[in-house]
Amino acid sequence: MGAALVAPAGAALALVALGPLLATAWLSLRHRVPVLGEDHFVGLSNYRALAHDARFLGALANTAYFTAVAVGLELLLALPLALALHHAGRGRGALRAAVLVPWILPTVVAAKLWALLLQPDLGLLARLWPDGAGAVLTRPRLALHAAIFVDVWKTTPFVALLLLAGLQAIPEDLARAARVDGASALRVFRSITLPLLRPALLLALLFRSLDAFRVFDVVFVLTEGGPGHTTEPLSLYAYRTLLRAGSFGLGAAISLVTFLGVVAIGLAWLSALGERSPGEAPP
Amino acid sequence: MSPRSAWTIALPYLAFFLLPLGWLALTSFWPDAELARPLPSHLTLENHAAALSGGGLARAVLNSLLVSGATAALALALAAPAAFAVARLGVRGGRALLGGALAISMFPPIATAAPLYTALRAARLLDTLPGLVAPYTSFSVPLALWLLTGTFRALPVELYRAARVDGCTPLGAFRRVLLPLAAPGLATAGLLVFVFAWNELLYAVTFLTSPSRRTVPVALALFGGEFRDPFVVLAAASTLATAPVVAIAVLFQRRVVAGLTAGAVKG
Numbered sequence: 001m002g003a004a005l006v007a008p009a010g011a012a013l014a015l016v017a018l019g020p021l022l023a024t025a026w027l028s029l030r031h032r033v034p035v036l037g038e039d040h041f042v043g044l045s046n047y048r049a050l051a052h053d054a055r056f057l058g059a060l061a062n063t064a065y066f067t068a069v070a071v072g073l074e075l076l077l078a079l080p081l082a083l084a085l086h087h088a089g090r091g092r093g094a095l096r097a098a099v100l101v102p103w104i105l106p107t108v109v110a111a112k113l114w115a116l117l118l119q120p121d122l123g124l125l126a127r128l129w130p131d132g133a134g135a136v137l138t139r140p141r142l143a144l145h146a147a148i149f150v151d152v153w154k155t156t157p158f159v160a161l162l163l164l165a166g167l168q169a170i171p172e173d174l175a176r177a178a179r180v181d182g183a184s185a186l187r188v189f190r191s192i193t194l195p196l197l198r199p200a201l202l203l204a205l206l207f208r209s210l211d212a213f214r215v216f217d218v219v220f221v222l223t224e225g226g227p228g229h230t231t232e233p234l235s236l237y238a239y240r241t242l243l244r245a246g247s248f249g250l251g252a253a254i255s256l257v258t259f260l261g262v263v264a265i266g267l268a269w270l271s272a273l274g275e276r277s278p279g280e281a282p283p
Numbered sequence: 284m285s286p287r288s289a290w291t292i293a294l295p296y297l298a299f300f301l302l303p304l305g306w307l308a309l310t311s312f313w314p315d316a317e318l319a320r321p322l323p324s325h326l327t328l329e330n331h332a333a334a335l336s337g338g339g340l341a342r343a344v345l346n347s348l349l350v351s352g353a354t355a356a357l358a359l360a361l362a363a364p365a366a367f368a369v370a371r372l373g374v375r376g377g378r379a380l381l382g383g384a385l386a387i388s389m390f391p392p393i394a395t396a397a398p399l400y401t402a403l404r405a406a407r408l409l410d411t412l413p414g415l416v417a418p419y420t421s422f423s424v425p426l427a428l429w430l431l432t433g434t435f436r437a438l439p440v441e442l443y444r445a446a447r448v449d450g451c452t453p454l455g456a457f458r459r460v461l462l463p464l465a466a467p468g469l470a471t472a473g474l475l476v477f478v479f480a481w482n483e484l485l486y487a488v489t490f491l492t493s494p495s496r497r498t499v500p501v502a503l504a505l506f507g508g509e510f511r512d513p514f515v516v517l518a519a520a521s522t523l524a525t526a527p528v529v530a531i532a533v534l535f536q537r538r539v540v541a542g543l544t545a546g547a548v549k550g
Binding site for chain 2: 077102112117216248258266
């Protein structure tokens with residue numbers, strides 16, 4: 001009875017996610033270029049090719065850097081915002097709705113918006129600061145940081161809402177008792193709020209770093225991976241190898257490395273979360 | 284922290300989040316001929332008309348409504364019975380299903396794109412809207428499953444027992460008693476799935492090749508070039524394409540926030 005209710009969802013996930021993932025792993029061991037009719041087993045040679053591929057190593061470095069800096073900044077910026085949301089009192093609903101807007105926009109729109117703002121002739125930045133703003137997106141280091149900036153703009157609200165949920169779960173009596181005992185506001189934050197917020201912080205870190213490591217949309221729209229390939233992340237390189245170059249075996253290998261990166265990050269954070277496992281029941 | 288200092292902290296954030304959007308909206312009303320001026324002398328709807336005139340954007344909005352609506356409906360249809368079974372019937376492997384679904388929701392979409400592309404082409408679903416709804420199951424079902432399992436767990440177990448005592452089959456209790464009571468949870472899950480589907484780019488740009496089948500993110504990402512002055516028109520297109528989800532954020536913020544953060548507290 002119960003099994004029959006669970007089966008359709010399980011089957012759908014197996015069909016659209018698990019099966020294709022295994023197929024990608026198998027495909028990454030083949031040389032397959034459909035347009036040329038080429039398709040044969042090559043073992044690990046796609047991976048060996050990647051180990052010497054400067055573009056791949058660059059994409060790996062871009063992805064890791066993007067993930068580390070974006071998630072770090074988001075967490076730093078989200079904590080004060082979460083505290084503000086928690087204590088806002090009247091008008092808190094309006095504040096939450098306003099903060100929700102950047103998160104709910106399509107990432108494509110967020111990236112287009114900032115591409116327009118950074119546009120060298122007519123963009124807002126060029127209007128306000130005519131000498132300095134030009135051509136941010138044509139300079140490699142700046143362009144990658146611009147992509148990080150857009151991600152931070154769009155996703156800080158999500159992190160803040162996750163932390164807000166964590167704050168709301170902390171019993172208020174604890175802080176009140178500490179204040180009665182003479183603890184300063186800063187002391188209450190350091191000794192009570194922050195330790196009790198740890199699970200929410202780690203969870204936000206987990207969600208965000210897994211999500212940031214598969215970055216695609218922001219870069220696709222903002223810089224198209226350019227100038228050159230200097231801002232190209234793994235997902236975009238894999239996408240181009242698969243669909244533009246039509247090289248399915250090599251593209252699958254890049255995709256699988258992206259997947260393994262996500263797995264590695266997930267395992268690292270899960271061990272930090274302690275015994276909490278992804279199989280744990282939801283509330 | 285007093286409400287006053289909370290708002291003092293919040294105000295710079297509000298400016299940071301909303302001023303760029305305000306500028307985008309203003310630019311979308313900016314007469315094309317006056318772009319070089321610091322501020323426009325009057326506002327116009329011409330840019331919105333131009334963005335819609337090719338028919339591409341209007342078509343994309345329709346496509347996105349269809350895909351996102353179907354994705355939400357399919358996700359609820361698949362996830363609601365499964366969530367009920369996991370929450371109330373103690374079905375074997377329920378925890379494994381939840382854990383697996385969570386892991387799957389973390390897959391990078393590119394990791395499954397190549398085989399899905401081949402499979403969709405074989406099924407003649409490549410470059411069709413239903414062919415996009417199928418892969419969207421990989422993020423919509425996990426999301427709906429987690430939210431709805433929480434919803435069904437939160438309904439008092441006595442309701443289910445009472446329905447069974449009164450002669451309902453387990454399925455009848457689900458359909459007649461629990462499902463109507465779970466309506467708020469279903470709405471939250473449906474809204475969030477809709478938003479995620481509305482915003483998805485990678486699968487859409489991979490599996491849809493005809494311009495007439497593009498969804499909103501694809502149409503916007505590939506916008507420009509076809510238009511004489513993409514700057515103001517692009518601003519108008521972005522504004523128009525964003526309106527539906529911004530409306531969801533404003534109208535249903537409590538529901539969306541509750542859904543987003545469900546599981547973050549205890550889970």
